[in-house]
Amino acid sequence: xxxxxxxxxxxxxxxxxxxxxxxxxxxxxxxxxxxxxxxxxxxxxxxxxxxxxxxxxxxxxxxxxxxxxxxxxxxxxxxxxxxxxxxxxxxxxxxxxxxxx
Numbered sequence: 001x002x003x004x005x006x007x008x009x010x011x012x013x014x015x016x017x018x019x020x021x022x023x024x025x026x027x028x029x030x031x032x033x034x035x036x037x038x039x040x041x042x043x044x045x046x047x048x049x050x051x052x053x054x055x056x057x058x059x060x061x062x063x064x065x066x067x068x069x070x071x072x073x074x075x076x077x078x079x080x081x082x083x084x085x086x087x088x089x090x091x092x093x094x095x096x097x098x099x100x101x
Contacts (some may be wrong), residue, residue, distance in 0.1 A: 002033070004041040006054070007098055012040050012070050012078040026084050032066070036083045039068045050096035053081060063087045080097075 007062045014037060023030045039058035047055040049069055056068040065086050072078040 004037040010072045010078045014080045044100045046098040065089045
C-alpha cells in the first residue's frame with residue numbers, strides 16, 4: 001500500500017484492493033500507479049465530488065485528464081475510491097475547491 005498527502009495534508013492511501021478495482025475496471029490505467037498518487041499530491045484542480053468525496057484532476061494532454069476520486073475520513077486518514085481518464089471535463093459546470101496557480 002502506498003499513500004500521498006492531499007492538499008489538506010491528509011495521508012490518502014491507495015490499498016492493493018483499490019488498485020485491483022481500478023485496473024480491472026479501467027485497464028488503461030494499469031501503468032499509472034505513481035501518476036494516481038501524484039495527482040492527489042500535485043493536482044491541477046480539486047473538485048467537489050459526490051457526498052464528501054474529492055476529485056483530484058491532473059491534466060495529461062490538451063483534452064486528456066486523470067481524475068482520482070478519494071475520500072478524507074478525518075484529518076489523519078483517507079483513501080482512493082477510484083480513478084479514470086476522461087476527455088470530457090467541463091470545469092465551468094463543476095465546483096472547484098482548489099486550483100493550481
